[in-house]
Amino acid sequence: MGRTIIIEERVGDHISSLYGSYKCQIGLVIGQISPQQDYIIHLARTPEQSGINGIPDAESIPSTLEEIENNWINEHARQVSRMLTGGLDVIGVFAFGPSDMLTKSQAKLRQLLYSVTKAVYHKPASYFDDLSYSRILLQICSATKKITCRTIDTSDQRANLNPAEVKYQSFASKWLKVEASLSLCNKNFTIKRKLEKSSLQSQVMGSISSLLRSISNALCTVNGELINGDQLLVPGEKSGKSSRATSTQTFKIDIFTEELNDSPKKEETHAVASLSMSGNMCCRAYVHQKATVKEAVQALKYDAIRSFLSRCEVLCEDIMDSQEEATSEGTPSSTWTCPQRLFAPFGMGTITVCDYVFKDETVKESRERMIELLDVTPREEDFECKEEFPDVQTVKSLVEEMDSKGSEDEAEEDEQSQQGIGKRVIGAVVGMVVAVVAAGITFLWGEQAG
Numbered sequence: 001m002g003r004t005i006i007i008e009e010r011v012g013d014h015i016s017s018l019y020g021s022y023k024c025q026i027g028l029v030i031g032q033i034s035p036q037q038d039y040i041i042h043l044a045r046t047p048e049q050s051g052i053n054g055i056p057d058a059e060s061i062p063s064t065l066e067e068i069e070n071n072w073i074n075e076h077a078r079q080v081s082r083m084l085t086g087g088l089d090v091i092g093v094f095a096f097g098p099s100d101m102l103t104k105s106q107a108k109l110r111q112l113l114y115s116v117t118k119a120v121y122h123k124p125a126s127y128f129d130d131l132s133y134s135r136i137l138l139q140i141c142s143a144t145k146k147i148t149c150r151t152i153d154t155s156d157q158r159a160n161l162n163p164a165e166v167k168y169q170s171f172a173s174k175w176l177k178v179e180a181s182l183s184l185c186n187k188n189f190t191i192k193r194k195l196e197k198s199s200l201q202s203q204v205m206g207s208i209s210s211l212l213r214s215i216s217n218a219l220c221t222v223n224g225e226l227i228n229g230d231q232l233l234v235p236g237e238k239s240g241k242s243s244r245a246t247s248t249q250t251f252k253i254d255i256f257t258e259e260l261n262d263s264p265k266k267e268e269t270h271a272v273a274s275l276s277m278s279g280n281m282c283c284r285a286y287v288h289q290k291a292t293v294k295e296a297v298q299a300l301k302y303d304a305i306r307s308f309l310s311r312c313e314v315l316c317e318d319i320m321d322s323q324e325e326a327t328s329e330g331t332p333s334s335t336w337t338c339p340q341r342l343f344a345p346f347g348m349g350t351i352t353v354c355d356y357v358f359k360d361e362t363v364k365e366s367r368e369r370m371i372e373l374l375d376v377t378p379r380e381e382d383f384e385c386k387e388e389f390p391d392v393q394t395v396k397s398l399v400e401e402m403d404s405k406g407s408e409d410e411a412e413e414d415e416q417s418q419q420g421i422g423k424r425v426i427g428a429v430v431g432m433v434v435a436v437v438a439a440g441i442t443f444l445w446g447e448q449a450g
Contacts, residue, residue: 002164004037009170029092065105074119081120082310086285086303092136117154124306127216172348174289180253182281190271201316214257229294340387344378
């Protein structure tokens with residue numbers, strides 16, 4: 001017998017809504033992979049591809065699964081992955097349609113499992129060595145209503161799809177919540193000269209890789225105690241007590257990262273930019289009720305790294321869009337603020353998903369994105385925003401500090417070499433808030449004369 005797949009009972013209601021409403025449908029399986037069994041908590045239908053003027057029309061709506069573009073589904077998966085908190089991931093693909101259509105689409109669906117995994121897993125997973133690459137293909141026949149579930153190891157290009165046992169349970173309300181506040185205090189990084197002609201996103205990602213690696217290797221405590229990773233997060237159920245007591249249980253995780261060496265090095269003469277970060281960042285994850293400490297800690301670390309990457313990606317995309325739209329001949333704005341992280345109920349238990357919004361965006365816009373991408377309808381009043389944007393004084397202080405550091409570095413370079421590189425200075429502030437959570441990241445960009 002293959003792996004056991006536990007499907008949240010409410011997903012059954014979601015599947016029932018497909019019958020009679022669609023000829024065919026494809027989408028993402030959202031859930032959690034664990035060593036013992038896998039959990040499906042939600043199915044997110046992939047939005048219809050746009051026709052003329054960005055509005056779906058009869059001609060743009062595919063009549064078969066084969067007509068749906070893989071790149072469209074991969075992009076949907078990439079954007080959905082940004083909205084997930086720790087412990088949740090895009091763990092597969094579901095397909096809905098008549099039996100003959102599903103049969104003809106087997107090669108496409110298998111290929112999608114690999115491409116979707118790469119789209120959402122590639123960057124954050126590179127900082128972990130022991131993540132599972134098992135993925136789920138859920139097929140729903142629109143005529144017979146038969147549901148089949150198979151799994152495949154996407155780390156092996158030659159792997160076969162194996163049958164899995166499916167069970168329905170109401171488990172989401174019993175999941176455990178873990179949170180952490182990740183502190184960054186004046187972390188300084190350099191963008192190497194080899195990345196000088198790379199995109200802004202590649203430069204930023206390349207410079208922070210050491211920080212993300214330190215997060216993945218960090219020592220963690222649970223509620224102030226250092227606990228063996230193999231121990232259950234909620235130890236012992238010998239008394240036979242109901243799991244209701246742990247349904248809303250929250251655990252505080254402290255992440256102790258290795259101190260990065262910020263002292264000047266000779267190789268800094270080959271840098272074309274510097275990056276500075278300071279402040280706190282909120283991390284959140286959810287794990288099944290029988291998770292070990294190791295599983296919970298890893299889910300939280302994964303959330304920290306994925307959230308960090310998502311913020312930087314969203315910011316870089318916004319910067320590039322702004323530069324393309326700019327018509328003035330002057331240099332672009334020297335200050336950009338990363339989006340805030342908003343949390344919203346996922347509709348199951350206390351589990352939340354998230355979105356990233358800029359200062360000029362509203363909760364309404366965030367809700368509309370969740371409706372389109374996640375296929376959920378949270379209420380605006382249920383959105384949770386613990387983060388604040390950096391205040392003017394915080395940004396001003398960082399600008400002065402970076403200007404001072406830049407002047408010192410420039411003078412030092414002039415002494416070492418007459419061939420100075422025009423050094424770009426990028427500063428980042430993760431909002432210095434008194435509260436437990438943090439604000440977005442602010443990038444300060446300026447050119448210095450060589």
